[in-house]
Amino acid sequence: MEDFPWLSVLIALPLVGALVVGLLPRGRDALVKQVAFGVSLVVAVVAAVMATGFDTSGDRFQFTEKYWWIKAFGVHWAVGVDGVALVLILLSVILVPLVILASWDESGRSGGVDTPPKRSVKTYFALILGLEAMMIGVFAATDVFLFYVFFEAMLIPVYFIIGSYGGAQRSYAAVKFLLYSLFGGLVMLVAVIWLYPLSAKSVSDGGLGHGTFMFQELNKMNVDPTTAKWLFVGFFIAFAIKAPMVPVHTWLPDAAAQSPAGALVLIVGVLDKVGTYGMMRFCLELFPGASKWATPVVLTLAVISVIYGAVLAIGQVDLKRLVAYTSVSHFGFIVLGIFAMTSQGQSGAALYMVNHGFSTGALFLLVGFMIARRKSARIDAFGGVQKVAPMLAGLFLISGLSGLSLPGMSTFVSEFLVLTGTFTRYKVPALFALTGIVLAAIYILWMYQRTMGGQPKEQVTGMKDLSLREKWAVGPIIAIILVMGFFPQPVLDVINPSVKQTLVRVDKHDPAPKISGNVAENGARP
Template structure:
């Protein structure tokens, strides 16, 4: 099975499924849902089988495929995954069927509480499958031009999901999302095109003048420092927008407020990880010298994102906007770990991407269940939910506690590693960033108190608890959050070899521990 084209199949299956669902008669909504769920489950099963064959002690990139696509321009259909990309692919394929289950009865409705008009459910599910294909493709691409194609293709299903299934201001939110993303994509396209003639002059080109976009070739190039800095900025701005980082984050709260909750699980849980994944994979490895040059500014922006996102989360009155701002803060932690350039920091950041995907995914699913019941996203419209819907309140509590990185839940391990790795080399940013932990406790616990505690508000008294379908959608995520909180080592075993390769490319070594010779009785 080593020659089986795993990744091409994983990309093609959702695309074929999306086409099948789109061609179904409009009256066959139930069949459209069943086909979508079936395809997403098959994709998840295949991805898990592929994962079981990944050799942590083998080559860095595995399950590789490479075929000419546009030979005249050196573009390949080249896919393959290392440990970091593999875990992000698995995150994607696990979340999609759970989103389908969670959206089963709500997909045909508008995502906004003020717009009761019914929409086409089959189109929504076809867009979800199309989004899944592009998410797998963007993490699997080992040709930089192919990566850019998937990077831009992701915008299409998200734009239509927000613009057609969103709330009252869905058009504004969809256009803002698109413009921000296209601006970043345009900068990255310029940088990608710039790489082609540089690669043609590289020694690896054999002096024949043929350029390439293959990551394996580009990562061995030596680029003149000034040029490398401009190229770094082209990639970094695009990834910072996608991540999202302050000050280019403002599209996310608007998109979150207007999007269907199910789609938000994928937008924030997976799509935004393309930004931090791109920083770790491309910014650091293609331009290591420029990455070191930019590190002080990036670390400052990461710390600002942590504090700013958390402070704004505390002041939110809308549940979806609140979770969106918490993600701005969490992405600050991830970027902090990436640019700490230590093994612990980068391993923690890569693990944080996975843990944040599940943690925020659970929060958005549960918030979506609450909004459907109350037809409102305002925190003030809830209260006393734990008395009448204890399972809903309990799952919200677990998801919320994972958001503040409570020990025993998955994000704690990754956040601790980020702090440890950053403190090894950059103590001041690490110390300042700890303020984010305190602020996280405030926005999570205060939100729980206002929505779940206290007397039950009159409109909430008839709120039903989670149905069997909703429990089935959220239970696997809660189980993963708990399991990875106690036993993250299997995931770290997959991630760590890739992090070591990145550190080699950066020519960075972990700082040696400082020993106080006086305390140890040593003599100079």
């Protein structure tokens, strides 16, 4: 089945599912949920079957497809995955059915609490499936223009999910998200259009004679340094907003506070990874010289994000905003690993994208279950939960410990690789980033103490523990966190070949180890 169009099928399946869900008759909410869940499971199975055929020793991009789309402008429907794209697609297709399961009872409510529905249940699930198709497409695209189309198309379902199913300030949060994202997208569009004439005359020195948006061809461009710097900035601004990095992060806490918890898992767990994925794939590889030029500034912003996000997380009184600010801090670590430009740093960053998606996804799902019970997202609305809902408290603790990168959790491996890889080349940023570990322990453990510890508050005494459906929604994520904490090698084996290709493109090699004194690299004394 080498010629089977795996990626096109993966993109089409949830789109067809969204159309089927949208055509179901009103009032058949149970059928809508069953169809949406069934479609998401089929997508996950197809992705898993495809992944078994990925050859870590083969070509970098596999399952490739290339068809003319807009021939006059050199635009192709071109898809393919390397190791990093593959694991991010798998992250997406695993989280979607769990989000649907977790949203089974809250999907028709505003903000996930017991208030009148703002939209129909079938609209909500159709938007989730449409979003899944966009997520797969953005990671699979190997034509830069096609990547941009998916990059912008993701805004549509997210905007309507926040604006229609969010909390009291949902309109403000949805518009803020849209404006930030559109600004970043428009800046990137200028850079994307600029690539077309450049590629016609600069690819392989001799030029192609026509413009192209194909990543593999653009990767051969020779662009003058000044132009490359402007192009890098255009792409980087869009990706920094999406990531999100300080100072263009402020849309995330507002969106997090107002979004339904299930959709928030996909927004923070997957969509934000498009930013860091884009930095690794496009910023570094298309503009290697400009990436080196920008590295000191980017590393500074990454360290600021690590510390600033953690400090603000400590001061939050809203559970969703707290977890959102922890993500700002975590994304700082990811960007730090990417621009350290070492094999350990970039492998750790790619692995961190996956592990953060599961860790934060579990936290947001459990926070959503708590909010649905208590009808409040405020931390002071809880207390003593571990005595009335021990399963909820136990899984919340495991998710929290994963958020602070405790050894034995999947995120520890990622963070260790990022810090080790950064320290070998940039010691000062790595040392400053270490403070993020201490701050993470503070915001996670203090959050747990205030919500779960002590005597149950009067309003908490009747809180129910997790239902069977809720256990099935969060249980697989907890299992993945624990398994990958002890055995991350299979994922790293998939990621590492792509990381090596990126480092070759930016002409970076891991620093040679310094043994002692004047010992030479070959171990002989001069």
